[in-house]
Amino acid sequence: MLERKRLLIVYHTQSGNTGRLAEAVLRGALTVDETETVIKRAFDAGSDDLLACDGLLLGTPENFGYMSGALKDFFDRTYYPCEGRLTALPYGLFVSAGNDGSGAVREVGRIANGYGWKPAAAPLVIRNEITADDLTRCEELGAAMATGIALGIF
Template sequence: MDTARKTLLIVWHSRTGAARQLAEAAAEGARDVLHELDALDQLRIVTRTAGQAVAADVLQADAYLFCAPENLGSVSGAMKEFFDRCYYDVLDHVNGRPYALAIAAGSDGQGALNQVQRICTGWRLRAVAEPYIAHTDAQTPQAILAAKTLSAEQRDAARTLGGTLAALLV
């Protein structure tokens, strides 16, 4: 691992594509800021699905963006399982590190947002941006289960989160 560079870890889970698009846009936003600042060699952007991410990824990162859908008023099970799997291995080892959140939700998102914020509070992470909730307005079973395409404005909000984290690290 290149210890001279800092690392931004983006962990995401998505079934319908909305949270994946948030994660991808955030990574693009981080790369754009690095390019603007002529700092491409100063930050690694690591993107992991919730199923791939392990405690070592969290420990090696300097900042985090968590992107997940809200399912039935809670963060998705796969994202919760990531936190469950890593929680105690990183507790007291990531205190004060910056983080941001992006939630994909049909109409609310507050349940997932609150749940992830409580976990990040337990890890003693430091929120550095307002959390973003991308509303998809999916309300029927068919719409909820359908593949999602986020608007340019929704992707731009995620790009801003990624850019903010990148700018803080370089």
């Protein structure tokens, strides 16, 4: 029997909006039995979690046109211990934005490039109030990422 692939979801939420998106991403990922999914808040995730995953989904609010400080802290704590060890790791990003989310997307992308990760999906930016359609899109992102790593597509 093949070992199940692991999807790691790392997110930060303060107002609760990104948390709602993360829960929807998790719901979608859990529909794929061939993938083990682990979800952690950014302050609780570390290098061991990152090194044990086969795919990564990152969630952040847009704060002052940037990612959350907690997600940046996750990157700061894991970069050097993981340097050179996660090349081509597939990742995706979901952002809860009050503006356009482009600053958060740009900066997460720059850091992901430094790790050597490869984007497996276009960034999902949810602007302003979260709708049922937004939650469905998050579920689809989670399911697609879990399916992709289970099948070795990414």
